[in-house]
Amino acid sequence: MGEIVNLRLRxxxxxxxxxxxxxxxxxxxxxxxxxxxxxxxxxxxxxQKRLEAHRLSRDEEDGPEA
Known part of the structure; x- marks a missing residue:
């Protein structure tokens, strides 16, 4: 038989x-x-400042205009 367990205590x-x-x-x-x-x-x-310093500006993301 298994062990009797008091569920309230558990x-x-x-x-x-x-x-x-x-x-x-x-x-x-x-x-x-x-x-x-x-x-x-x-x-x-x-x-956070180092991360912001390495962020590319908006102009650089668009690339050269043709």
Missing amino acids: RKAKARAEKERIAEENRVRFGRPKSEKERERRLSDLE
Whole structure:
């Protein structure tokens, strides 16, 4: 015979595990020091500026006019 399982307890355990998983994600996402967040924001801004600097202008995309 199989093992008898209390579904109510299993459901509660699953819900607890899901809450813990979400809490862990939030600790990683929001639990950083201000200096680390600022550094990440500056790096992101720098990457965005580099990307914009390499963007072709509208005239160059159309090519030479015939």
